[in-house]
Amino acid sequence: MRGRTFKYALKVCTPVILGYLPAGFAFGLMITAVGCSLLTALVMSLSIYTGAGQYLAVDFIKNNSPLITVAVSTFLINCKHLFYGLSLLEKYKGTGLKKLYLIFGLTDETYALMTSVHCPDTIDEKHLALTVTIINQCAWVFATFLGALLGTVVKFDTTGLDFAMTALFLVIITD
Numbered sequence: 417m418r419g420r421t422f423k424y425a426l427k428v429c430t431p432v433i434l435g436y437l438p439a440g441f442a443f444g445l446m447i448t449a450v451g452c453s454l455l456t457a458l459v460m461s462l463s464i465y466t467g468a469g470q471y472l473a474v475d476f477i478k479n480n481s482p483l484i485t486v487a488v489s490t491f492l493i494n495c496k497h498l499f500y501g502l503s504l505l506e507k508y509k510g511t512g513l514k515k516l517y518l519i520f521g522l523t524d525e526t527y528a529l530m531t532s533v534h535c536p537d538t539i540d541e542k543h544l545a546l547t548v549t550i551i552n553q554c555a556w557v558f559a560t561f562l563g564a565l566l567g568t569v570v571k572f573d574t575t576g577l578d579f580a581m582t583a584l585f586l587v588i589i590t591d
Contacts, residue, residue: 421539425547428533432525433555440556443470444563449571450478457564461557465521468493500527511542521549 440461447457447470464470469490476486500522507530508515522530529548535541 418543421543421547424536424539425544425551428529429548429551429555432529432552435525436552436555437559439467440559441563441566443467443474444560444565445567446471446474446563447477447560448564448567450474452477454561454564454568457560457567458557461560462553465553465556466490466494466523467556496524497522497527500524504530507541507545511546514542514546518545518549521553523552526552 443461444457447460448454460470460473464473472489472493473486475481476489501519504518504522504527508518511518526549529552530545533544533548535544
C-alpha cells in the first residue's frame with residue numbers, strides 16, 4: 417500500500433517538482449552569491465521552506481536587515497498559510513505528530529495538490545498528504561543543493577535574478 421501511495425504521490429507531484437527545480441536552483445545560486453555556504457543554503461531550505469521567504473532572506477542577508485524587519489516581512493508574506501491551514505483542519509485530523517510536519521510543509525503548491533487531487537479509495541488520504549509534502553520538500557531541497565553547489569564552484573553574476581524571481585511571485589499572486 418505504501419508503494420502504491422508513493423507512486424501516486426510522485427505522479428501528482430511531478431508538475432510541482434518541475435517548477436521547484438528552476439526556482440530552487442535559482443535560490444541556491446542567489447544565496448551563495450551573497451556569501452553563504454552550501455550548508456547554509458540547505459539548512460534554509462530544510463528549515464524555512466518558503467520560496468518567497470527564502471528569496472527575501474537573500475536580500476535581508478545582503479543588506480544586513482534588522483531582525484524585526486525580517487520577522488514582520490516573513491510573517492506578512494506567509495500569513496496566507498493561516499487560511500490554508502484552516503481549510504485543511506479536517507483533512508489533517510487524526511494524523512498525530514505528523515500534523516506538525518504537514519503544517520510546516522504546507523506550501524502554495526502542496527496546498528493546491530491537497531485541495532484538488534482526488535485520493536483513490538486504495539490509498540490512505542492522510543499518508544498521501546504526508547508523502548506529497550515530503551516529496552515536494554525533497555524536490556525543493558535537491559534543487560537548492562544543485563544551485564548552491566554550482567554557485568560555490570562557479571561564481572555567477574546573479575544581477576537581475578532577484579528581480580526575475582520577484583516578478584515570478586507577483587505573477588503567481590495575481591493569478
